[in-house]
Amino acid sequence: MTDRRDQVDYVSGRTRLFGIVGHPIEQVRSPEMITAEMTGRGHDAVLVPLHVLPEDFDTVLPQLMQVRNLGGLVFTIPFKARACALADELLPQARVIGAINALARGRDGRWRGEIFDGLGCVEAFRRRGIPLAGKRVLLLGAGGAGSAIAAAVAAERPTQLTIYDVDGVRAADVAARVAGAHRGVAVHAGAADADSADVLLNASPVGMLDDARLPIPVDSLPRELVVFDAIVKPERTPLLALAEQCGCATVGGREMMRGQIARMVDFFYA
Secondary structure, three states: OOOHHHOOOOOOOOOEEEEEEEOOOOOOOHHHHHHHHHHHOOOOEEEEEEEOOHHHHHHHHHHHOOOOOEEEEEEOOOOOOHHHHHOOEEOHHHHHHOOOOEEEEOOOOOEEEEOOHHHHHHHHHHHHOOOOOOOEEEEEOOOHHHHHHHHHHHOOOOOEEEEEOOOHHHHHHHHHHHHHHOOOOEEEEOOOOHHHOOEEEEOOOOOOOOOOOOOOOOOOOOOOOEEEEOOOOOOOOHHHHHHHHOOOEEEOHHHHHHHHHHHHHHHHOO
């Protein structure tokens, strides 16, 4: 008779392994959240944190990918661009952005890479029933998250996507790459003018943690504007607080995170 006190019931020899690779790694929430999403869908799987030093990346990762019950990897700082070299195939978002945050082993044994930051944003809007197609979209921030959001939003066919960043050269570069991949969408770098937009997306770090600033210099926002903020902490950012005061519909960063995780698990089990 088995003594249940000497074993756990959430991992066994049949468990499929996934990992998140980063430096540092202690701050990540993916082990808890992605494991919960996988097990909630009935998969016998666990995602674990993997702390890899940058100087060891090229040696460690190809060997790790030989583990036969490894189903996929998630990449965080500073490896999203570098991890592209590990993929046998890059999927559409990754080809535009030049970075991945997930790598999945397919049934054919090939490794496919994709980036889900922007797809998580689009999924959050889809779950709320808020369309992006045919809308005028203003995106604040053209960094890693901003560029991924730009590519994913452009694929939804808005009539216009304006990208603003304090670094105008960076905004112009992202706009050019996204426009080249989505030729039917008017994508350009421009001013942060909320009055000329239907949807406002903040992908800048302004408003994070104890930062009380707004990412756009306004005292009010048009009531008809839909406002999204990618920041997770705090959940009610200064921008979202202003939007709520003005009667705008809002979408939060935690909704994007949930959408990203759902799309990533879909990818792992495709």
